[in-house]
Amino acid sequence: MISPKRQGGSFKMAQKNILQFIILGLINDHPQTGYELTKSFDNDIGEFWSAKHSQIYPQLKTLEEKQYLTHTMEVSGEKLERKRYSITPAGQHLLTAWIAEPTINQTNGKDEFVLKLYFIHDQTDPRLTTMLEEQLQYHTEKLTHLKNQLSKKFPDGGDPANFGHYLILSHAVSRETEYYDWLNDALKQI
Amino acid sequence: MISPKRQGGSFKMAQKNILQFIILGLINDHPQTGYELTKSFDNDIGEFWSAKHSQIYPQLKTLEEKQYLTHTMEVSGEKLERKRYSITPAGQHLLTAWIAEPTINQTNGKDEFVLKLYFIHDQTDPRLTTMLEEQLQYHTEKLTHLKNQLSKKFPDGGDPANFGHYLILSHAVSRETEYYDWLNDALKQI
DNA sequence: CCGGGCATGTAAAAGGTTACATGATTTA
DNA sequence: TAAATCATGTAACCTTTTACATGCCCGG
Numbered sequence: 001m002i003s004p005k006r007q008g009g010s011f012k013m014a015q016k017n018i019l020q021f022i023i024l025g026l027i028n029d030h031p032q033t034g035y036e037l038t039k040s041f042d043n044d045i046g047e048f049w050s051a052k053h054s055q056i057y058p059q060l061k062t063l064e065e066k067q068y069l070t071h072t073m074e075v076s077g078e079k080l081e082r083k084r085y086s087i088t089p090a091g092q093h094l095l096t097a098w099i100a101e102p103t104i105n106q107t108n109g110k111d112e113f114v115l116k117l118y119f120i121h122d123q124t125d126p127r128l129t130t131m132l133e134e135q136l137q138y139h140t141e142k143l144t145h146l147k148n149q150l151s152k153k154f155p156d157g158g159d160p161a162n163f164g165h166y167l168i169l170s171h172a173v174s175r176e177t178e179y180y181d182w183l184n185d186a187l188k189q190i
Numbered sequence: 191m192i193s194p195k196r197q198g199g200s201f202k203m204a205q206k207n208i209l210q211f212i213i214l215g216l217i218n219d220h221p222q223t224g225y226e227l228t229k230s231f232d233n234d235i236g237e238f239w240s241a242k243h244s245q246i247y248p249q250l251k252t253l254e255e256k257q258y259l260t261h262t263m264e265v266s267g268e269k270l271e272r273k274r275y276s277i278t279p280a281g282q283h284l285l286t287a288w289i290a291e292p293t294i295n296q297t298n299g300k301d302e303f304v305l306k307l308y309f310i311h312d313q314t315d316p317r318l319t320t321m322l323e324e325q326l327q328y329h330t331e332k333l334t335h336l337k338n339q340l341s342k343k344f345p346d347g348g349d350p351a352n353f354g355h356y357l358i359l360s361h362a363v364s365r366e367t368e369y370y371d372w373l374n375d376a377l378k379q380i
Numbered sequence: 381c382c383g384g385g386c387a388t389g390t391a392a393a394a395g396g397t398t399a400c401a402t403g404a405t406t407t408a
Numbered sequence: 409t410a411a412a413t414c415a416t417g418t419a420a421c422c423t424t425t426t427a428c429a430t431g432c433c434c435g436g
Contacts (some may be wrong), residue, residue: 016397016422035387044339044355047362050297055424057389080432082387107240108396109299114358123350149234158379160313165234168304171372172237178368182361189348206394206425225415245396247417270404272415298424 018112019051019059024068024087024095025119031086033074034060048114060085068094095119100127105138128190136183143176208302209241209249214258214277214285215309221276223264224250238304250275258284285309290317295328318380326373333366 026032026040034057041050060083063069068091071083087095099120103113113135120128150169158166216222216230227250228243230236250273253259258281261273277285289310293303303325310318340359348356 019423033387034389038387044359044362046297047336048299048358050424052425053388054390054426061389076386077433080387107236109238109301111299114361117354118358120354121352123348123353125353128353146237158313162311163313163315163318163380164307164310167372167376168238168308169234170375171304171369172234174368174372175365178364179361182357182364185360186357190353209395223415224417228415240396242397243416244398244418251417266414267405270415 018049018110018115019055020063020068021095021098022049022051022115023056023059023063024091024098025115027069027085028087028092028095028119029121031084033082033084035082045115045118048111048118063091067091102134103131105135123190129187132183132187132190136180136187139176139179139183143173143180146173146176208239208300208305209245210253210258211285211288212239212241212305213246213249213253214281214288215305217259217275218277218282218285218309219311221274223272223274225272235305235308238301238308253281257281292324293321295325313380319377322373322377322380326370326377329366329369329373333363333370336363336366 022045023037026037026045034053037056037060038051038053040046060069060071064071064085068088069085070088071085074082074084076082099116103116106112113131116131146169150173153169154162154166212235213227216227216235224243224247227246228241231240250259250261254261254275258278259275260278261275264272264274266272289306293306296302303321306321336359340363343359344352344356
């Protein structure tokens with residue numbers, strides 16, 4: 001396998017609870033309600049992360065308690081209330097720190113890096129090159145590793161007696177190839 | 191988004207706890223210990239699913255209680271014991287049923303279908319065509335949807351003011367394209 | 381006036397990770 | 409003989425899903 005490398009600092013490294021950063025990122029773009037945040041996960045962002053309202057509402061509460069968010073009340077019609085959340089300077093700090101922090105690539109099919117990218121709007125943002133190159137390095141190693149596996153386990157192509165295994169390894173290789181190509185493309189565009 | 195469609199039967203549909211089926215599938219290939227199962231998730235299968243030993247040992251216990259597995263003791267050296275688990279006919283039934291059952295594609299980055307494939311060894315297995323075609327239909331629809339999104343949101347290619355969003359949508363499209371191509375390739379090979 | 385969508389929450393259960401705990405065996 | 413790996417398990421915690429619960433608003 002591939003060694004994780006890079007650490008994000010010698011002290012503690014709380015990490016995790018990625019949902020909070022996604023919420024912060026979405027609200028940083030513009031103030032919104034819990035309901036609107038929930039819907040975001042049905043759109044593009046849902047391709048890479050999803051969350052239910054039952055997770056979002058409590059998280060909003062927690063983030064407000066920690067003073068990363070504030071809210072104002074709005075009213076629709078006669079009495080339907082909604083809370084529109086805005087990010088605080090402390091919240092923006094936390095968000096920025098999360099984006100800047102080197103991304104540890106998880107093994108579990110979740111891709112934290114892509115989420116960070118989503119919150120970078122400006123094509124000329126100086127963080128882009130570093131972030132993309134860091135990922136490129138990781139995925140280059142991973143692709144090499146997988147290609148080695150494939151040619152080692154199936155030197156003659158699809159083995160009829162181990163077809164499923166062959167198929168998923170091929171899939172893993174082409175999936176990584178796509179990631180690699182995409183990162184290179186992105187780097188070319190900046 | 192895309193409607194899930196297809197149901198696996200009108201009665202109940204327990205589903206979930208996919209880990210149990212993976213364990214069953216791995217043990218069906220050959221009897222093994224909890225420790226060996228744990229290591230499987232560091233290899234190819236780990237590209238698509240992972241689990242820690244703290245999840246595996248209790249699951250083995252449960253599966254044995256339900257009589258889907260049995261174990262025999264082995265001894266290494268003087269006193270190091272290990273439990274080698276084998277699948278029972280009931281376990282094989284459960285495994286077969288899981289593989290046969292139409293796969294509902296999850297939104298959360300987990301890919302149950304690939305795992306099912308992994309446990310089909312024979313290239314001429316009659317289940318393959320159906321399974322691959324079912325997935326092909328799903329991913330064709332999804333690809334179409336994503337391409338529409340991309341051309342709708344970014345008709346002129348990379349928007350310098352929304353670059354991150356553009357990048358991840360492009361990534362989603364090429365990721366789906368890879369899936370689509372892979373499925374077609376697989377179908378050609380059977 | 382009714383159905384679907386808007387809007388917000390809580391509770392319980394399941395799934396998954398990290399930490400705790402222990403001890404044996406092999407390899408350098 | 410010390411470190412790495414083999415080997416198995418439990419406990420605590422965190423994350424995520426499903427279900428419960430309530431009520432308003434708008435369009436047909």
